[in-house]
Amino acid sequence: MIKIAVLGYGTVGSGVVEVLSTNYEKITQRARQEIEVKYVLDLRDFPEDPVQEKIVHDYSVIAKDPEVSVIVETMGGVNPAYEFVKEALERGKSVCTSNKELVARHGAELLEIAKEKKVNFLFEASVGGGIPIIRPLNQSLTADEIQEITGILNGTTNYILTKMAREGVSFSKALKEAQEKGYAERNPEADVEGFDACRKIAILTSLAYGMQVDYEDIYTEGISNITDVDISYAREMGASIKLLGTGRKVGQKVYAMISPMLLNSDNPLFSVNDVFNAIFVRGNLLGDVMFYGAGAGKYPTASAVVSDVVDAVKHLGTNIMTIWSSQKLELADKGEVSRRFFVRVPSAQENKARELFGDIQEIDAGILGDFGFTTPFITEKEYEEKAKELNVRRMIRMDF
Amino acid sequence: MIKIAVLGYGTVGSGVVEVLSTNYEKITQRARQEIEVKYVLDLRDFPEDPVQEKIVHDYSVIAKDPEVSVIVETMGGVNPAYEFVKEALERGKSVCTSNKELVARHGAELLEIAKEKKVNFLFEASVGGGIPIIRPLNQSLTADEIQEITGILNGTTNYILTKMAREGVSFSKALKEAQEKGYAERNPEADVEGFDACRKIAILTSLAYGMQVDYEDIYTEGISNITDVDISYAREMGASIKLLGTGRKVGQKVYAMISPMLLNSDNPLFSVNDVFNAIFVRGNLLGDVMFYGAGAGKYPTASAVVSDVVDAVKHLGTNIMTIWSSQKLELADKGEVSRRFFVRVPSAQENKARELFGDIQEIDAGILGDFGFTTPFITEKEYEEKAKELNVRRMIRMDF
Numbered sequence: 135m136i137k138i139a140v141l142g143y144g145t146v147g148s149g150v151v152e153v154l155s156t157n158y159e160k161i162t163q164r165a166r167q168e169i170e171v172k173y174v175l176d177l178r179d180f181p182e183d184p185v186q187e188k189i190v191h192d193y194s195v196i197a198k199d200p201e202v203s204v205i206v207e208t209m210g211g212v213n214p215a216y217e218f219v220k221e222a223l224e225r226g227k228s229v230c231t232s233n234k235e236l237v238a239r240h241g242a243e244l245l246e247i248a249k250e251k252k253v254n255f256l257f258e259a260s261v262g263g264g265i266p267i268i269r270p271l272n273q274s275l276t277a278d279e280i281q282e283i284t285g286i287l288n289g290t291t292n293y294i295l296t297k298m299a300r301e302g303v304s305f306s307k308a309l310k311e312a313q314e315k316g317y318a319e320r321n322p323e324a325d326v327e328g329f330d331a332c333r334k335i336a337i338l339t340s341l342a343y344g345m346q347v348d349y350e351d352i353y354t355e356g357i358s359n360i361t362d363v364d365i366s367y368a369r370e371m372g373a374s375i376k377l378l379g380t381g382r383k384v385g386q387k388v389y390a391m392i393s394p395m396l397l398n399s400d401n402p403l404f405s406v407n408d409v410f411n412a413i414f415v416r417g418n419l420l421g422d423v424m425f426y427g428a429g430a431g432k433y434p435t436a437s438a439v440v441s442d443v444v445d446a447v448k449h450l451g452t453n454i455m456t457i458w459s460s461q462k463l464e465l466a467d468k469g470e471v472s473r474r475f476f477v478r479v480p481s482a483q484e485n486k487a488r489e490l491f492g493d494i495q496e497i498d499a500g501i502l503g504d505f506g507f508t509t510p511f512i513t514e515k516e517y518e519e520k521a522k523e524l525n526v527r528r529m530i531r532m533d534f
Numbered sequence: 535m536i537k538i539a540v541l542g543y544g545t546v547g548s549g550v551v552e553v554l555s556t557n558y559e560k561i562t563q564r565a566r567q568e569i570e571v572k573y574v575l576d577l578r579d580f581p582e583d584p585v586q587e588k589i590v591h592d593y594s595v596i597a598k599d600p601e602v603s604v605i606v607e608t609m610g611g612v613n614p615a616y617e618f619v620k621e622a623l624e625r626g627k628s629v630c631t632s633n634k635e636l637v638a639r640h641g642a643e644l645l646e647i648a649k650e651k652k653v654n655f656l657f658e659a660s661v662g663g664g665i666p667i668i669r670p671l672n673q674s675l676t677a678d679e680i681q682e683i684t685g686i687l688n689g690t691t692n693y694i695l696t697k698m699a700r701e702g703v704s705f706s707k708a709l710k711e712a713q714e715k716g717y718a719e720r721n722p723e724a725d726v727e728g729f730d731a732c733r734k735i736a737i738l739t740s741l742a743y744g745m746q747v748d749y750e751d752i753y754t755e756g757i758s759n760i761t762d763v764d765i766s767y768a769r770e771m772g773a774s775i776k777l778l779g780t781g782r783k784v785g786q787k788v789y790a791m792i793s794p795m796l797l798n799s800d801n802p803l804f805s806v807n808d809v810f811n812a813i814f815v816r817g818n819l820l821g822d823v824m825f826y827g828a829g830a831g832k833y834p835t836a837s838a839v840v841s842d843v844v845d846a847v848k849h850l851g852t853n854i855m856t857i858w859s860s861q862k863l864e865l866a867d868k869g870e871v872s873r874r875f876f877v878r879v880p881s882a883q884e885n886k887a888r889e890l891f892g893d894i895q896e897i898d899a900g901i902l903g904d905f906g907f908t909t910p911f912i913t914e915k916e917y918e919e920k921a922k923e924l925n926v927r928r929m930i931r932m933d934f
Binding site: 153156157160161163164165258264265266269270273274275276277278279344399402404405417418419420421422423424425426427428431433434436437438440441443444445448452454456 | 553557560561564665674802805817819831833836838840845
């Protein structure tokens with residue numbers, strides 16, 4: 135019998151308690167022993183809920199109890215999650231977390247402590263909700279040099295973009311509906327400006343390349359500027375607009391970015407719609423693999439946390455995670471990366487655009503007064519220099 | 535330094551040797567030690583290849599060498615692979631194999647021996663080539679009851695069906711092109727009749743439900759009867775025809791089947807094209823996840839084998855695989871499963887079809903003399919009884 139504690143009885147924390155009870159038999163068989171929740175830490179009381187008898191308000195009760203060998207952290211935010219997790223690891227307890235902010239900021243250090251203490255710091259649920267990606271990156275894609283890892287990492291923005299593409303509605307209308315359905319927060323900034331996806335790609339890139347990627351260093355562009363006019367152009371190209379997070383090797387460097395991207399149907403991410411997430415990985419010998427599933431939601435996320443708990447229980451006393459070093463990975467300048475760009479300018483600038491970019495391809499979406507085109511393959515730096523001479527209404531990077 | 539032996543220097547075996555050398559640094563870092571190929575077992579000699587100095591013709595040299603702690607089996611076929619693998623495990627060596635035939639037939643027994651001997655029997659490459667699916671099933675989807683596992687498990691047939699759908703060509707023409715490109719064998723029976731996919735779904739179903747599924751018990755229907763006329767009907771429905779392998783819980787039983795299936799665009803397998811494979815898993819709390827990638831090919835498959843070698847090396851002395859019991863899983867009769875059916879009969883039988891099936895939906899693909907329709911949801915047994923009274927030209931099961 136293994137005793138665990140859950141920090142935070144919110145959506146994911148209560149989901150973890152529920153998953154452990156609903157799938158008790160299967161989980162016991164997989165973990166090869168029973169798992170019992172001994173404590174749940176929360177500031178609140180839950181008098182109507184049987185969890186009440188396990189509720190404690192003081193973390194030190196949990197930290198000091200030698201019977202607790204695994205701690206689940208689902209509080210979110212960096213403080214006090216960081217202090218709690220660090221203390222747990224130092225006391226020889228394994229930690230399973232869904233907290234992307236914590237992992238992106240302190241992952242390297244916490245992994246290092248876990249390794250020293252021969253315990254585990256696991257965070258499958260911090261990226262892609264229920265999609266297994268952290269463990270496959272660590273344990274399955276071990277024979278390959280990762281050349282690229284790219285994902286649709288945020289369900290809210292994918293829902294909004296899917297809605298805009300299917301129904302031709304505006305960004306604000308699609309956002310409003312996402313809020314009504316509970317897919318978007320009342321303050322949607324973290325999602326729509328790409329900050330959530332940015333923390334996730336920081337984690338994936340750090341793991342894939344084994345060094346610390348600070349999310350503040352990642353160029354991040356959200357979707358709040360995307361309009362129904364842009365969507366019309368995408369449709370005209372047979373393309374879809376997705377908010378992608380990418381970490382990619384370019385020569386000896388790695389570059390990372392969050393931005394809207396035009397994809398055509400050759401890309402397996404093209405048809406990942408609604409609130410689904412997917413993560414695409416390219417290995418030098420393996421080729422392309424993709425992992426797809428529910429990127430958020432109470433039960434998918436809780437299921438991923440519990441799969442970590444099972445792994446922690448199976449590996450008490452053995453550290454299993456590959457580490458990423460706290461040495462900072464110097465990211466390549468996005469200006470160095472070559473691709474095609476979709477650009478819209480006032481139609482009066484058609485000739486100027488042709489002069490500047492040379493071999494362009496016009497896209498006619500029937501928008502009066504607008505000239506839309508795609509550039510040849512050029513570096514982003516070249517693009518920026520030329521674009522200065524135009525009144526660019528929109529630029530969207532292309533993946534084809 | 536860990537010494538390994540490779541049994542069979544064919545496509546996958548030589549790929550394994552190459553992957554270990556090409557990605558030496560990354561692999562050493564992941565395995566936390568160097569991995570050296572000490573022997574390669576093959577009946578042939580390779581005088582032009584540096585591997586020649588490692589070639590042995592007698593398996594007992596390898597089996598008896600205590601320095602060899604991991605054995606890679608890429609010979610294929612059941613004999614002598616089974617005897618070799620069994621001896622290796624009994625002598626305390628871990629085995630990593632790409633041999634689906636061996637795993638489907640003797641997996642339960644070999645896993646049991648590995649467990650007793652505290653070594654590992656790993657077979658990531660036996661299903662889905664480079665796609666990580668065996669390890670995720672064992673180590674990531676551990677918090678869930680698996681309700682369904684369905685996959686496009688054979689690249690050759692998927693290539694043929696994609697070609698037929700895109701270009702409107704006949705089965706035989708698409709097969710011929712697959713053979714010219716090296717995607718299909720000269721004797722394509724194992725692929726086109728579904729036998730290859732059948733072994734793979736037997737492995738996945740055994741793992742998902744923890745009991746032995748004998749592939750001889752699985753109803754298996756290939757694609758050699760699918761015509762361009764069927765494809766026209768599929769297009770008319772906005773559907774695609776895929777060869778699917780399925781293991782699914784129905785009540786307290788599991789049923790398993792290989793057959794062509796009509797999918798619409800709501801299914802994430804809908805747009806898995808060409809030689810790609812994908813495996814979809816539904817958990818009771820996790821919801822749907824999908825794993826996508828190259829289902830075959832020298833390097834993807836070899837990469838998957840090497841990821842097993844890395845895992846075996848990291849876990850010397852510890853058994854990590856969940857076992858499936860050799861107790862036979864009694865499969866549900868396919869007659870009990872309900873779904874819709876697409877059916878084509880001579881147009882003279884339209885009225886009879888309407889009488890028999892009631893609420894049908896006509897599909898008009900402009901085929902003279904043909905009446906195409908979809909049935910309401912009925913069990914396969916009901917369908918079969920009614921179909922006896924018609925001259926059915928084609929029946930294809932539907933997933934929507």
